[in-house]
Amino acid sequence: xxxxxxxxxxxxxxxxxxxxxxxxxxxxxxxxxxxxxxxxxxxxxxxxxxxxxxxxxxxxxxxxxxxxxxxxxxxxxxxxxxxxxxxxxxxxxxxxxxxxxxxxxxxxxxxxxxxxxxxxxxxxxxxxxxxxxxxxxxxxxxxxxxxxxxxxxxxxxxxxxxxxxxxxxxxxxxxxxxxxxxxxxxxxxxxxxxxxxxxxxxxxxxxxxxxxxxxxxxxxxxxxxxxxxxxxxxxxxxxxxxxxxxxxxxxxxxxxxxxxxxxxxxxxxxxxxxxxxxxxxxxxxxxxxxxxxxxxxxxxxxxxxxxxxxxxxxxxxxxxxxxxxxxxxxxxxxxxxxxxxxxxxxxxxxxxxxxxxxxxxxxxxxxxxxxxxxxxxxxxxxxxxxxxxxxxxxxxxxxxxxxxxxxxxxxxxxxxxxxxxxxxxxxxxxxxxxxxxxxxxxxxxxxxxxxxxxxxxxxxxxxxxxxxxxxxxxxxxxxxx
Numbered sequence: 001x002x003x004x005x006x007x008x009x010x011x012x013x014x015x016x017x018x019x020x021x022x023x024x025x026x027x028x029x030x031x032x033x034x035x036x037x038x039x040x041x042x043x044x045x046x047x048x049x050x051x052x053x054x055x056x057x058x059x060x061x062x063x064x065x066x067x068x069x070x071x072x073x074x075x076x077x078x079x080x081x082x083x084x085x086x087x088x089x090x091x092x093x094x095x096x097x098x099x100x101x102x103x104x105x106x107x108x109x110x111x112x113x114x115x116x117x118x119x120x121x122x123x124x125x126x127x128x129x130x131x132x133x134x135x136x137x138x139x140x141x142x143x144x145x146x147x148x149x150x151x152x153x154x155x156x157x158x159x160x161x162x163x164x165x166x167x168x169x170x171x172x173x174x175x176x177x178x179x180x181x182x183x184x185x186x187x188x189x190x191x192x193x194x195x196x197x198x199x200x201x202x203x204x205x206x207x208x209x210x211x212x213x214x215x216x217x218x219x220x221x222x223x224x225x226x227x228x229x230x231x232x233x234x235x236x237x238x239x240x241x242x243x244x245x246x247x248x249x250x251x252x253x254x255x256x257x258x259x260x261x262x263x264x265x266x267x268x269x270x271x272x273x274x275x276x277x278x279x280x281x282x283x284x285x286x287x288x289x290x291x292x293x294x295x296x297x298x299x300x301x302x303x304x305x306x307x308x309x310x311x312x313x314x315x316x317x318x319x320x321x322x323x324x325x326x327x328x329x330x331x332x333x334x335x336x337x338x339x340x341x342x343x344x345x346x347x348x349x350x351x352x353x354x355x356x357x358x359x360x361x362x363x364x365x366x367x368x369x370x371x372x373x374x375x376x377x378x379x380x381x382x383x384x385x386x387x388x389x390x391x392x393x394x395x396x397x398x399x400x401x402x403x404x405x406x407x408x409x410x411x412x413x414x415x416x417x418x419x420x421x422x423x424x425x426x427x428x429x430x431x432x433x434x435x436x437x438x439x440x441x442x443x444x445x446x447x448x449x450x451x452x453x454x455x456x457x458x459x460x461x462x463x464x465x466x467x468x469x470x471x472x473x474x475x476x477x478x479x480x481x
Contacts, residue, residue, distance in 0.1 A: 172219050175317060175451070176245070178466045179459050182306045183433070184245045185253060186451035187286040189474060190219040195245045200286070202226060203240030203271055210240055213286075221285050230277065238274035239288060242296060242435075250305040253296040253435055260339050262329075262442040264293025280450075282477050287320070287450055288435075292443035295436035301338050302432070308456045309335050309349075309431040315400035315455040316351040319471055321448040322372055322391035328354040328364040330438020330445050331377035333452045334399075337430040339441040346425035348379035348439045351399045351452075355391070374417055375399060375410045379439050381424035383408045385417040394478045396471050401427060402458045413480045414468035416461070450475075 176184050176192035184191035187200050198212035199221050211229045214222045230237040244251035255274040256266040266273035275294040280287040298304060308314065316334045331350020341347070352375045357365040366373035367386040375384035376399045398411040407421035433454070436445045459467075472480060 173470065174219070175453055175467055175470060178470055179315075179317065179453075179455055179463050180457060181317075181453040182246060182308075182456050183251050183304060184451070184453035185242045185435075186245070187239070187242065187288055188221050188283070188450045189285075190215055191245045191451060191453060193219070197245070197248055198243055200239055200243060201241035202229060202237045202277055203274060204229060204231075204237055205271060206231075206236060208270075223279075223284065226277070234277045234279055237277040238271045239277055239286075240271065240274055242288070247305045251298060251433065253433065254299050256293075256295045256297055256339075256437070256441055258301070258339055258441070260437070260441040262440060264295070264441075264443050266293055266295070275447075283450075283475055285450070287448055290436045290445075290447040292446075294447075295434070295441050295443070295445070297339065297432065297434050297441065301340075304335075304431050304433045304454075306456075307335065307431045307433070307454060309429040311403055311427055311429075313401065313403055313456060313458045314349060314429065315398065315457065315459050316349070316452070317455070317459075317467060318351045318353065318395070318397045318399075318452045319450045320353065320452075321394055322353050322355065323446040323448060324391050325355060326444065326446050327356050328352070328445050329442045330364065332445060332447050333435050333449065334377075334433070335429050335454065336432045336434045336439040337379070338432050339434075339437075339439070341430070341439070343379055343439060345379050345381050346423075346427045347430045348377055349399075349401060349427060349429040350377040350434070350438060351375075351397055352377050352382065352384060353395055353397055354384070374412050376401075376408050376423070377438060378408075378423060378425035378427065383410070383418070383420045383424050385410065387412055387417060392481050394475075394480050396468055396480055398459060398464050398467065400455070400458050401429075404458075411464050414465055 172190075172193045174189065174191045174193060174195075175181070176195075181191065184195075189199070190196070196215065198214045200213050202211045202213060204210075209229075211225065213226065216222050226234070226237065238255075240255070242253040244253070255271065256264075257269045257273070259265040259267045264273065273293050273295055275288055275290045275296075278287055278289040279285065314335065318333050320332075331348065331352050334350030335348065336350060337344070337347040352364055352373065354364040354366055354374075355372050356369045357363050364373075364377060364382060364384070366384060371386040371389050372391050373384045373386045374395070374397050375382060392413065394413075396413050399408070400410075401408050401423065405421050406423070407419050408423040409419040410417050430439075434441060435449070435452070436447045437443060438445060468480065472478075
């Protein structure tokens with residue numbers, strides 16, 4: 001027999017939301033050739049090696065201009081330095097600037113009797129290099145009665161690396177994309193990237209009109225429409241429906257409309273057992289907040305579509321908050337028998353997020369009257385573990401049954417709290433879905449829920465870790481200790 005225990009109210013309210021320019025390192029001009037001795041021409045200087053362009057993308061130096069030929073019979077012209085080539089892109093991704101053209105060598109003077117001076121060779125083009133430093137100038141060629149020798153080209157330095165660019169933003173993934181679910185509910189966001197429908201429905205307590213709350217482009221609840229509908233105050237509205245995001249329509253959750261065996265009496269229908277519309281101050285997003293007599297089930301409390309139950313693998317994921325110092329009769333969310341069915345052990349598999357109790361085995365009973373616990377409620381048999389004398393600020397709870405080892409395992413915020421084999425009950429779970437109130441929708445069973453989902457599979461530890469990472473990413477203002 002389940003008993004009603006009063007709850008200290010705990011509602012959450014308020015709204016809040018979320019190149020260097022490549023220097024032209026031109027090569028310095030080679031000194032002009034001085035007059036050669038009578039009848040001989042000065043050799044042109046060799047061209048200096050080109051400076052290399054660095055990661056910053058600055059331009060390599062142009063080769064120095066060769067020394068002009070000495071006085072010859074007709075006097076030769078000094079060579080013109082060739083322009084440095086354009087530097088390769090530097091590490092910052094900025095293109096190097098074009099090297100400055102080498103200066104033109106001064107023409108050799110005419111000798112009276114000597115032969116013609118050979119033209120000074122062209123300086124090599126500056127190429128891209130790692131450091132961007134200027135290469136040394138070409139040395140002056142030795143004198144000769146013949147033409148000056150050709151200056152050596154500057155060596156090619158390694159090219160600068162290309163700067164990186166940020167890639168496109170990652171595609172959205174919800175909890176169902178990570179773990180795979182057969183049903184999911186949320187007041188805050190889409191539980192999968194493919195779900196584009198409304199998240200929940202508001203009911204105006206005065207006019208009885210309804211409003212579907214949809215999603216933003218970021219897949220979060222659209223918070224731009226509720227205020228005008230609710231007359232500027234959330235307290236004027238209730239949560240009239242929570243849309244199923246896998247089997248929409250068939251598995252939608254609506255407020256209870258029955259007089260349950262151990263109360264509450266929701267038989268007046270309408271919004272009698274609908275939760276008030278509440279906005280969580282930390283996130284600026286809705287959070288389902290129930291106190292007696294508020295609770296939800298499928299219309300007619302029929303069995304859910306797509307859920308296996310029985311002795312098959314199953315899992316429940318719940319993201320919400322514990323209610324401080326409030327005692328619970330039952331599990332907060334999961335698979336159950338119908339509200340007016342028999343209380344047969346093993347016909348429930350509901351996730352527990354509870355506090356206290358002192359000795360009533362039918363109700364949720366943590367290890368002591370002043371500790372908090374998580375686990376599974378299996379209809380009068382419960383697999384639980386205490387986690388301390390203070391509630392966690394936010395809880396991501398994963399509770400699942402693995403038929404292979406015949407074990408129930410529960411994680412709290414990514415850490416495994418227990419794995420019990422066999423479970424307390426011989427599981428043969430029914431497939432009704434209840435939010436608040438346990439198998440027979442009894443009270444008290446307070447709920448503070450952002451989102452929840454059901455799987456027909458057993459999640460691995462790495463999947464639980466990925467779900468934890470997803471929660472902390474989507475709710476950056478929350479702490480999941």
